[in-house]
Amino acid sequence: MADGAPHARCHCGAVTTGLAAYPDEVTECNCSLCRSYGIRWAYFNAGEVAIPADACTHTYAWNGQNVDFHRCANCGCMTHWLPRDSLRERRGVNANLMPPGPIAGCRVRKVDGASRGRPRT
Numbered sequence: 001m002a003d004g005a006p007h008a009r010c011h012c013g014a015v016t017t018g019l020a021a022y023p024d025e026v027t028e029c030n031c032s033l034c035r036s037y038g039i040r041w042a043y044f045n046a047g048e049v050a051i052p053a054d055a056c057t058h059t060y061a062w063n064g065q066n067v068d069f070h071r072c073a074n075c076g077c078m079t080h081w082l083p084r085d086s087l088r089e090r091r092g093v094n095a096n097l098m099p100p101g102p103i104a105g106c107r108v109r110k111v112d113g114a115s116r117g118r119p120r121t
């Protein structure tokens with residue numbers, strides 16, 4: 001990945017995900033999982049994110065277990081989620097791991113996942 005290319009990087013750098021572009025919008029969800037992680041998500045289609053094939057992550061699945069939440073095995077940052085159904089295009093990347101400058105002007109979309117008991121995926 002070229003220097004300065006859009007990316008999300010965990011604290012230690014072991015899981016650095018390339019992005020087609022920085023998002024225009026980030027989502028804050030108030031469900032118990034998103035609140036616990038203190039996360040803001042940016043959503044992408046499969047072709048717009050390059051997650052390193054050798055990324056060493058641990059995963060957590062919850063509720064309907066439709067997606068796996070990945071965190072860096074070294075520094076523990078939640079980095080992204082991936083759908084278990086390989087036909088699903090949508091995936092989420094932790095926007096808090098993107099450089100603050102390029103996403104400073106993003107719209108913030110608030111999602112009431114708490115009332116549904118699950119995160120917005």
Ligand SMILES: [Zn+2]
Pocket residue numbers: 010011012013014015072073074075076077
């Ligand atoms: Zn890390």
